[in-house]
Amino acid sequence: MTAPETVPAAGTDWPPLVSLRQVTRTVRIVDLEELHVLRGIDLDIHPTDSLSIVGRSGSGKSTLLNLLGLLDLPTEGTLSFRGMDVRALGGDARARLRGGAIGFIFQQFNLLPGRTALENVMTPLLYAEGRQFWKREKLASAMLDRVGLGDRMREFPSNLSGGEQQRVAIARALVRTPELILADEPTGALDIETGAIVMELLDEVAAETGAALVTITHDANVAVRARTHYRLDAGVLRPEAAAA
Amino acid sequence: MTALIGAVIEAFSELRIHKTRVLLALLGVMLSVAALTSVVALGNMASAGMVQTSERMGGRAATLGVSTPSAGSDQAAVVAAYAEVVDRYSIEYSSLRVDTFLGIRTPAGRIDAMGLLIEPDYGTMRRMNVVDGRWFTDGDTERLAPVMIVNEAFHTLMGSPDITTDPGVELLGERDVKAVIVGILADDYSGAQPQAYLLKDQTDRWELAGVQGAPPTLEAWVPAGLADELTARITADLKAQFGPDVSVYRQDYAAQGDPYGGLTLVIGGVAGLVLLLGAVGLLNISMVTVKYRVREIGIRRSFGATSGRIFFGVMMESVVATSVAGVAGVMLAVAVVSHPRVQPMLAAGATDLPPFPIGAALLGVGSAIAVGALAGLIPALVAVRVKVIDAIRY
Ligand SMILES: Nc1ncnc2c1ncn2[C@@H]1O[C@H](COP(=O)(O)OP(=O)(O)OP(=O)(O)O)[C@@H](O)[C@H]1O
Ligand SMILES: [Mg+2]
Numbered sequence: 207m208t209a210p211e212t213v214p215a216a217g218t219d220w221p222p223l224v225s226l227r228q229v230t231r232t233v234r235i236v237d238l239e240e241l242h243v244l245r246g247i248d249l250d251i252h253p254t255d256s257l258s259i260v261g262r263s264g265s266g267k268s269t270l271l272n273l274l275g276l277l278d279l280p281t282e283g284t285l286s287f288r289g290m291d292v293r294a295l296g297g298d299a300r301a302r303l304r305g306g307a308i309g310f311i312f313q314q315f316n317l318l319p320g321r322t323a324l325e326n327v328m329t330p331l332l333y334a335e336g337r338q339f340w341k342r343e344k345l346a347s348a349m350l351d352r353v354g355l356g357d358r359m360r361e362f363p364s365n366l367s368g369g370e371q372q373r374v375a376i377a378r379a380l381v382r383t384p385e386l387i388l389a390d391e392p393t394g395a396l397d398i399e400t401g402a403i404v405m406e407l408l409d410e411v412a413a414e415t416g417a418a419l420v421t422i423t424h425d426a427n428v429a430v431r432a433r434t435h436y437r438l439d440a441g442v443l444r445p446e447a448a449a450a
Numbered sequence: 451m452t453a454l455i456g457a458v459i460e461a462f463s464e465l466r467i468h469k470t471r472v473l474l475a476l477l478g479v480m481l482s483v484a485a486l487t488s489v490v491a492l493g494n495m496a497s498a499g500m501v502q503t504s505e506r507m508g509g510r511a512a513t514l515g516v517s518t519p520s521a522g523s524d525q526a527a528v529v530a531a532y533a534e535v536v537d538r539y540s541i542e543y544s545s546l547r548v549d550t551f552l553g554i555r556t557p558a559g560r561i562d563a564m565g566l567l568i569e570p571d572y573g574t575m576r577r578m579n580v581v582d583g584r585w586f587t588d589g590d591t592e593r594l595a596p597v598m599i600v601n602e603a604f605h606t607l608m609g610s611p612d613i614t615t616d617p618g619v620e621l622l623g624e625r626d627v628k629a630v631i632v633g634i635l636a637d638d639y640s641g642a643q644p645q646a647y648l649l650k651d652q653t654d655r656w657e658l659a660g661v662q663g664a665p666p667t668l669e670a671w672v673p674a675g676l677a678d679e680l681t682a683r684i685t686a687d688l689k690a691q692f693g694p695d696v697s698v699y700r701q702d703y704a705a706q707g708d709p710y711g712g713l714t715l716v717i718g719g720v721a722g723l724v725l726l727l728g729a730v731g732l733l734n735i736s737m738v739t740v741k742y743r744v745r746e747i748g749i750r751r752s753f754g755a756t757s758g759r760i761f762f763g764v765m766m767e768s769v770v771a772t773s774v775a776g777v778a779g780v781m782l783a784v785a786v787v788s789h790p791r792v793q794p795m796l797a798a799g800a801t802d803l804p805p806f807p808i809g810a811a812l813l814g815v816g817s818a819i820a821v822g823a824l825a826g827l828i829p830a831l832v833a834v835r836v837k838v839i840d841a842i843r844y
Contacts, residue, residue: 305754320467
């Protein structure tokens with residue numbers, strides 16, 4: 207029944223970028239009571255994958271995304287990134303890996319207040335080395351150009367619309383050309399139309415840079431854009447047939 | 451390398467964002483640094499002034515006063531014995547000294563002025579800085595006509611003649627001799643008695659009045675570390691020659707330990723307290739800023755900032771800011787201390803006006819940086835402990 211390891215199945219002819227095996231995440235709330243936020247998660251994400259995760263509020267979506275983003279560690283099971291067990295990495299190594307390989311997009315945009323769009327997009331490059339560090343202004347303005355904000359680079363986030371802010375956030379997430387983009391309800395704070403435009407853009411730039419894209423969403427219209435679909439239900443992850 | 455530059459860039463951007471808050475805190479740091487630097491500088495300068503005054507009174511550290519009452523009135527033997535002491539112990543600066551009275555003719559009639567018969571080295575040993583004219587040179591010793599240096603009281607008594615006209619003073623003795631005033635010294639205190647300095651070699655030659663009686667004493671400026679040993683040796687040497695009544699003792703202000711050490715300590719204590727207040731103010735502001743920035747720190751971490759980088763960044767911010775404030779504070783202090791209205795208050799009695807002490811300036815900048823590091827340390831520790839997940843959860 208199992209496919210021989212030496213012959214990769216069609217569409218999965220690369221080793222996975224991220225791989226979760228029987229991952230659980232348990233938090234201790236009051237005293238001895240434990241809350242199983244994630245239970246027995248198995249998931250492989252390959253380069254250039256595009257997948258969506260839907261689920262009710264409190265089902266553990268953000269918790270899963272934090273694990274994928276190396277912001278958190280599993281309670282049990284193994285999580286490997288590029289074949290490395292993340293538990294074996296120190297905090298600094300995880301931070302560097304995160305900076306170079308992962309880009310985050312948040313529902314609330316999370317732009318740094320008081321900094322221009324350009325400075326916001328330059329922020330991740332401050333943690334880079336070599337060319338990315340020294341050419342940070344050029345790289346950041348090119349990225350802002352790409353998301354259609356070339357003429358608003360000196361603007362502060364407070365002067366930008368929600369859609370524009372999220373485009374700045376996309377530019378910031380992609381400026382270090384990560385292999386994995388994690389978007390936690392990227393359209394949650396936008397109206398349907400703007401959300402659609404932003405998702406269109408996100409899909410495009412992710413495809414251009416060859417990054418894998420994981421989108422968490424409540425919105426079925428957003429979910430269908432992905433190639434692979436998952437549902438998280440009370441901490442259990444299941445593949446889902448494409449929703450209508 | 452890029453991490454360091456990156457952290458400084460972040461620090462500057464952070465400071466720009468929190469302009470008002472930071473400016474207020476920095477104003478506090480700047481003022482404390484200015485206060486610290488001024489207090490230390492003023493203290494240093496004032497005590498330098500006091501030391502100078504003391505040095506004029508009793509010589510520099512360490513000055514040995516040598517006298518030999520039991521030698522009787524055999525001047526030549528005493529002078530020869532002193533010369534031998536100076537030679538034997540390779541004493542670089544020394545001067546014979548005779549305190550006497552000089553009969554002088556003034557426009558108002560004859561008076562007796564205090565006279566000090568000395569050698570040229572005495573000027574260096576006592577920091578005798580002339581306000582007009584010059585001090586004695588070795589060449590003066592050879593000159594036939596006696597030269598003299600007088601204090602301002604004496605100069606006034608003579609009708610304040612212009613020194614460039616080589617004003618003469620008639621010294622009254624068995625033979626009257628005319629001496630030329632070549633230099634004028636400031637009075638030690640206001641209302642000082644008229645006083646004149648003459649070279650002992652010259653007065654010997656002219657057999658001036660009142661000189662013959664007392665044998666001279668010797669003043670020797672020696673390294674402070676050798677003072678005790680030399681005191682013992684010179685005493686022994688002279689006792690062997692002149693009998694028991696020989697005295698050699700330290701006469702400079704530092705003989706009983708540095709009397710200004712206590713002052714320095716008090717000044718240091720006050721300054722430290724002032725700075726501590728500045729640090730607490732800054733710490734308070736930085737703590738508020740960190741709380742406000744938990745979310746931002748979370749965002750930065752999600753884009754790859756290591757915890758070391760976050761720590762360093764918050765710390766750097768504080769240090770960059772206080773360094774700037776420290777330099778500004780030191781400049782303010784220099785401006786205050788060297789203000790023409792402040793200077794004379796410190797320098798009362800000092801002839802070498804002490805310059806702004808570099809040490810105080812360095813202390814000011816250094817302590818500003820230290821305060822920055824200290825005030826940055828606690829917020830930096832708080833910043834590192836920020837849980838990224840909680841920080842970016844809405
Ligand atoms: N550190 C924690 N301490 C206590 N409870 C936690 C912790 N982390 C997660 N939880 C709980 O686990 C559950 C899942 O949280 P999570 O944020 O992953 O949900 P979600 O699917 O992202 O929900 P939403 O759609 O509202 O964002 C929630 O009930 C949450 O309260
Ligand atoms: Mg969530």
